[in-house]
Amino acid sequence: MEALVFYTLGAIALGAAVAVVAFRKVFYSALSLILCLTSVAGLYLLLEAPFMAAVQVIVYAGAIMVLFLFVIMLLDPFSGGVHPDKRKYLRVLGPALGSIMLLLLFPMLQAYDLAMAPRSPDASPEAVGSVENLAMVLFDQYLLPFEVTSVLILVAIIGVVVLAKRRT
Amino acid sequence: MDINHYLILSALLFATGAVGVIFKRNVISLLLCIEIMLNAANLSFIAFSRFLGQVHGQIFVFFVMVVAAAEAAVGLAIAIVLFRNRETLSVDDADLMKW
Numbered sequence: 001m002e003a004l005v006f007y008t009l010g011a012i013a014l015g016a017a018v019a020v021v022a023f024r025k026v027f028y029s030a031l032s033l034i035l036c037l038t039s040v041a042g043l044y045l046l047l048e049a050p051f052m053a054a055v056q057v058i059v060y061a062g063a064i065m066v067l068f069l070f071v072i073m074l075l076d077p078f079s080g081g082v083h084p085d086k087r088k089y090l091r092v093l094g095p096a097l098g099s100i101m102l103l104l105l106f107p108m109l110q111a112y113d114l115a116m117a118p119r120s121p122d123a124s125p126e127a128v129g130s131v132e133n134l135a136m137v138l139f140d141q142y143l144l145p146f147e148v149t150s151v152l153i154l155v156a157i158i159g160v161v162v163l164a165k166r167r168t
Numbered sequence: 169m170d171i172n173h174y175l176i177l178s179a180l181l182f183a184t185g186a187v188g189v190i191f192k193r194n195v196i197s198l199l200l201c202i203e204i205m206l207n208a209a210n211l212s213f214i215a216f217s218r219f220l221g222q223v224h225g226q227i228f229v230f231f232v233m234v235v236a237a238a239e240a241a242v243g244l245a246i247a248i249v250l251f252r253n254r255e256t257l258s259v260d261d262a263d264l265m266k267w
């Protein structure tokens with residue numbers, strides 16, 4: 001059962017990711033990326049990380065993709081449609097380089113042995129992904145990075161406002 | 169399911185995103201492909217978190233998501249500025265700093 005869910009969600013995620021690359025219209029690419037992100041959220045559920053799945057759907061497939069769709073809506077009708085490819089060799093070179101990367105990665109990932117990794121002996125999988133445990137670790141051990149993150153977001157907000165402001 | 173399945177799926181997703189970054193010509197498409205790559209990395213992190221029984225991978229995914237949100241916002245603002253100045257979204261036309 002778990003394998004069935006994994007292969008279904010994995011196939012949907014991979015197919016949607018390939019569709020993102022294959023579609024010529026950027027609007028369709030964005031829509032299939034939403035599908036990809038949602039099925040990855042399903043995989044998070046399968047990995048017993050329900051909170052991360054919820055965040056993935058709300059923040060990623062929700063907020064960030066809405067931002068993308070807004071910008072596509074603003075710009076795409078005026079951008080003259082599909083851009084002609086000036087360098088045809090990239091159409092061959094891209095997939096070739098991707099396949100080489102996969103060929104190099106595959107044996108390594110297949111041979112990876114979990115027994116070599118350090119383990120914390122006492123945590124059960126359900127307890128690890130629970131909201132309580134996440135909050136305890138995030139607001140205790142990772143408090144400083146969490147606060148620094150807010151500075152990053154502030155910088156991003158100011159940067160976006162400065163960039164997008166119309167020079168008069 | 170063992171962790172190797174998840175790692176290989178993650179590698180496949182990452183390679184798809186990387187191929188997209190290499191041959192897509194639209195700035196917004198490039199940002200979409202970068203999101204795929206970030207997600208592939210996140211999937212690996214969550215898989216390790218599950219199979220090692222440690223929460224740190226999920227915390228890291230949290231921070232990756234924050235950085236991705238900031239990156240998407242700034243990147244899209246740059247795309248808008250590029251379009252305003254050049255009347256195009258093609259990366260081939262934005263080569264002022266290339267050589």
